[in-house]
Amino acid sequence: MGKIFITGATGTNGKALINKLLEKKADFTVGSRNPKDANHILGKDIEVRKFDFADSNTYADALSGIDKVFLLGPPLVLKVDALINPFLEFLKQQGISRVVYFSAMAADKMGATLDFHTKIEQKLQDDDFDYTILKPSFFAQNFKNYESENILERGIVFMPAGNGKAGFIDVQDIAAVAAETLTTEGHSPKTYQLTGPELLSYDDAAAILSEVLGKQITYPNPTPEQFKEVLENSGAPTFIGDYLSNVYQTIANNDVNYLTEDVAFVTGKKPTTLKAVLVRDFAI
Ligand SMILES: NC(=O)c1ccc[n+]([C@@H]2O[C@H](COP(=O)([O-])OP(=O)(O)OC[C@H]3O[C@@H](n4cnc5c(N)ncnc54)[C@H](OP(=O)(O)O)[C@@H]3O)[C@@H](O)[C@H]2O)c1
Incomplete structure (x- = not known):
């Protein structure tokens, strides 16, 4: 099977993936800029390398x-390709060719300033x-991770998503796909849209959140x-407003307005509904 190296291990997707790999008793180790903090987050039994x-x-x-790599670049960072390319060059030199890349x-469709996923895929x-390239839709967990304060304190969800639709996905389902592609054969060269x-x-x-929380949540x-102005007034750097606007415009522009069967194809299980994730995430 070979030993797996997990990047982004301490983040939302990394933590979910580690649990799936533990269930599968897979041979893996993880990387972090701060191994001590990582062991605090992940538990002391996980082998963490700087x-x-x-x-x-x-x-x-x-x-x-290491024989294979789960490659996840950090969010809210520009030029992720410049950050990651030296690492890909190193992998090439070492003859480590099996990579599961976390794209989107x-x-x-996210514009020239956010073309890094496309460049890395290329x-x-x-x-x-x-390679296996994973291209998940918007995480169901974004509501908890990025919008808790708006939801719980202001009663709103506030992203420039227009009236478009997305197939919000549970990161547990993404992790199940990632774990499968890292531990079984037949997933390369392939791209899965999740x-x-x-x-x-x-x-x-907003309507589902209202039901789950028992109070009205609206979507202005x-x-x-307007979104960028609010963010800037709250002290966020300008590029964050631009970054998030470009990302959420893919919903407004109907670029992510489709569903796929890839989660069920890889894992054999139907993906989780947004409501189920919100019940889990916002349970008191
Ligand atoms: N949010 C969405 O709806 C969505 C949808 C599709 C795709 N995506 C993609 O998902 C990715 C983000 O995933 P996530 O939310 O799971 O991330 P996350 O929770 O923010 O975690 C980021 C991880 O990156 C690691 N990291 C940061 N800088 C690093 C560096 N210089 N070297 C090594 N590791 C570094 C951090 O590890 P340490 O601090 O331990 O080093 C951390 O584990 C992005 O590529 C984004 O484009 C997001």
Whole structure:
């Protein structure tokens, strides 16, 4: 089977993936810029190696004895391709060709400043990596992770998503797909587009949140300009407003307005509904 190296291990998707790999008793180790903090987050039994995409001196020790890599770049960062390319070059030199890359659905529709997923996908193909590319839709967990304060304190969801729809996906389902592709054969060279089971607008999501929380949540449907202004007034750097607007415009523009069967194809299980995730995430 071979030993797996997990990047992004301490994040939303990494933690979910680790649990799936533990269930499968897979042989893996994880990388983090702060191994001590990572052991705190993940538990002391997880083997954590010092790893930073931005510091090539960390690559050799981190990748010692590794056969395949789960590659996830950080969010809300520009030029992720420049950050990750030296690591891909290192993998090539070492003859480590099996890579499961975490991209995003409609990444090619997010504009020139966010073209990094597309560039990395292209590099994996051009450099003959033995790749699987995962392209998930919007995470169901974004509501908890990025919008808790708006939802719980202001009674709104506030993203410039227009009236378009997305197949919000549970990160547990993404992790189940990732774990399968890392531990079984037949998933390369392949690209999986990962969605939940239903297409929902932000209005629909607000209605589901209202039901789950037992209080009214509304969707003011901000324009990108209104959204950016609110973010800037709250002290966020300008590029964050631009970044999120470009991402959420893929919903407004109907670029992610479709469902796929790829979760069920890979895992044999139907994906989880947004409502089930919100009940789980917002349970008191
Ligand atoms: N949110 C969505 O709806 C959505 C949808 C589709 C795709 N995506 C994609 O999902 C990815 C983000 O996933 P996530 O939400 O699971 O991330 P996350 O929770 O924010 O975690 C980010 C991880 O990146 C690691 N990291 C940050 N800088 C690093 C560096 N220089 N070197 C090595 N590791 C570094 C962090 O590890 P340490 O701090 O331990 O080093 C952390 O584990 C992005 O690529 C985004 O484009 C998001």
